[in-house]
Structures are given as structure tokens and as C-alpha cells.
Amino acid sequence: MSELNLILLGPPGAGKGTQAERLREDFGLPHISAGDMLRAQVSAGTELGLKAKGYMDAGKLVPDEVIIGMIIDRVGDEDARDGFLLDGFPRNEEQADALGQALKGLDRRLTAALLIEVPDEEVVRRLAGRRVCVKNPTHIYHVEFDPPKHEGVCDQDGARLQQRKDDAEETIRNRLAVYHEQTEPLVDYYERLGLLRRFDGSRNADEVHRHIRAALATLRLEEKL
């Protein structure tokens, strides 16, 4: 079977996590969220988590030596053999090079970089209203755009919903600045490699999902030819 080795690019709040969960179900690929993996390390109080916490709370990128090994190891896991949805990695050129090298070493290559584009003002509205499940952070809601059936409670497992610590307005501004400065250059990087696919993330989540799913179905067909 052809592999679908995918990365999701886009500013904070673009909907990377929201779309990755839907695509995970469509294509049966593991959703590898760099942010969720780091937050799990922070909660568990590991050495890696302790190193990452201050950067995350400030909305800065954690150092490459903290993140690269963790993600590259995960991509090599058995469940990612037929492909993966990498959400939030790579976030700078060094990380993109490291991923490319690692895949090459496994005799694999990236299928596409999916860019979800959303303007800065919309990012602030989305993150200020975001709520995530305390039990499973891939269960994501929005107080206005995607409210749970019962306020403050996860539809899927009944656990409490909370705000992410880095969703305070000032931290959101920092994260946006970091995105434009350090991560946005990857748009050109993947465009040059012929891997970039752009999606209008300002549409509603169902529409964005339909567009990405259709593009991936076409890509998969092309890979088989």
C-alpha cells in the first residue's frame, strides 16, 4: 500500500489538531501532535517536560534538541509504518531538515505538507474560545464555533474541559510572532520541494475537512499509479 506521510502546517489555532483528528479516522493514520506530546511530558514531570515548560508557557519554541529526537523516534514506530499525520512539527528549517534526513534513512519520503491558512485576528478568536478535554487533549471544542452539548463537559468521555495555559491573549500574540518569524519560512521550503498543498482554514471545520480529504484521496490515487 502507498504511504501517506503528512505534515500539517499553519499558525496556532489554524485547526491543525481539529483536522488531524478527522483525517486520522478517514485514513487510519496516527495523529502525532508535537504540542500534545510535550504537554504530556510536562504533566508527567519528566526531565524533558521540565526543560520544555518555560518555553511553552512563554509561547516560544522549545529547543530543537528537546523536540527533534522525540518526534523522529515516534515516526519510526510500528503504527506509523503506512504513514502519519505530523501536527506541529517541523516548525523551523532545522527540524524540517532533520525530518527529511530521518525519512531518507528509513527509505521513505514526505507525501505532502498541508498548509491551513488563517488570518491573525481569527487565530485570536479561536484560541480565546478553545476548550480541551482534561482526559484526552485531542477532544477539542470552541465555546462559539464548536460547543459541547453540556457546557464545560467533553461529549466523548464526560471529562471536564479546560483552557490551555498558553491560550492567554498575550501568549497567543507571542506564538503568532514566533510562527511568522520561524515557521512560516517552511511554506517556501515545502513549495520548493513541490510538496505544499494550501487550504483556506477560515472556512468552517467541515468544509476544510472536505477539501483536505478530497486532496488526499487524489494524492493517494496518484501514488498508486
Ligand code: AP5
Ligand atoms: P501546539 O500545541 O502545536 O500549538 P500551536 O501550533 O500553537 O497550535 P494549536 O494547537 O494552538 O492550534 P491548532 O492549529 O491545533 O488548532 P485547533 O485544532 O486546536 O504547540 C504548543 C507549544 O509547544 C508551542 O508554542 C511550543 O512551545 C511547543 N512546541 C510544539 N511543537 C514544537 C516544535 N516542533 N518545536 C518547538 N516547540 C514546539 O483549533 C483551535 C480552536 O479553533 C479550537 O477551539 C477549535 O474548536 C476551533 N476551530 C478549529 N477549526 C475551526 C474552523 N475551521 N472554524 C472555526 N473554529 C475552528
Ligand code: MG
Ligand atoms: Mg493543536
